[in-house]
Amino acid sequence: MSELKIYFKNKYYRSKFKLILILPIIIFLILFDLITKTIVQNTMSIDETKVAIEWLFNFHYILNKGGAGGFMDDKPGLIIAGATITTIFLIVAFIIVNETKFLIPISIVIAGSAGNLIGRIWGPEGAVVDFLEPGTFLKKIVFWAPNGIFNIADLLVNIGIIIMFIVLFIYIAISIYELQIKRNQDLFEHYIEREVKLFKARRDFENSKGYIFKPEISWSVYKENIKKIKRDFVNFKKQNKHASS
Structure with a gap:
């Protein structure tokens, strides 16, 4: 009985941690993404380019009906459906997972996925606003899509995935270490x-x-x-x- 009480107590505090600390961060990131998209829509014309930090990134406003970098831009309905399923799956994972090391990357990916999903729902013909174009130096790093144009939500998804891989790598390394000792x-x-x-x-x-x-x-x-x-x-x-x- 005491173990059951401890379980529910820990469950309560983890839920409190998610609601008080993690959820506001997710909401902030989503709002930040949507605000940047709105600013671009109101201050730039479609296909307009503005030099920001030439070697790092420039602003280039486009409407993207596909995924990151214009992937499957001829199937906006399929992209929205996929984004919806992905977002729901991530929210379920957020509810179930209690480990902080996994919660952080999941939360970042949720913010990015939800930001783009909301942007597509409210955007023209299911298109999302993209405006970050890699600069001369960044194009060498983003080798898989050097000519792609992204937004804050895309960056959040990529950052979250990178953190998740790092966490998994550390987890595997610890598991190997445990086997040795x-x-x-x-x-x-x-x-x-x-x-x-x-x-x-x-x-x-x-x-x-x-x-x-x-x-x-x-x-x-x-x-x-x-x-x-x-x-x-x-x-x-x-x-x-x-x-x-």
Whole structure:
């Protein structure tokens, strides 16, 4: 019964974290994207170009019926349907996922996907406003679409995906590391103990009443606690290595 109470308590605080901190960020990013599109519509003519930072990016206003970079621009209905399904899937993932490391990239992609979806619904003939054209230097980096024109929402989607790949890479690296230290039972037990302590420290910090604005556990105390837990494990690893050599 006590475990069930702890489960629902943690679920409540994670939901609170999403609603109070993450959701406003998503809304801000969506509004920022829509505002930039509106400004471009009201200040530029279609196919007009304005030099911004020549080597980085320029403003080039177009109406894009396709995906990023003009992909499938002859099938706007299919693009809107795909964007709707993708956005719904991401929202479901946002509701289900509780790990902060996955929530952040998912939230960024949601903002980008929703921004373009709203832009298409309100845009002419299902078209979305694109206005960011890669400059001379950026074209070398964006090698898959050097001549493409994008918007803020497209950038958010790409940034979110890149962060997600980085998170997954770190997750895989940690999993491999865990497999290696499993060979040393004593070291593995201390590693698990460290992970439990880190989890409890993060949970206690997040669950402290009003943790976002007036934390009962200050950020400095929390970070010092995290450092101590990690430092203790590093010291144990050194001792274990000397003992086994």
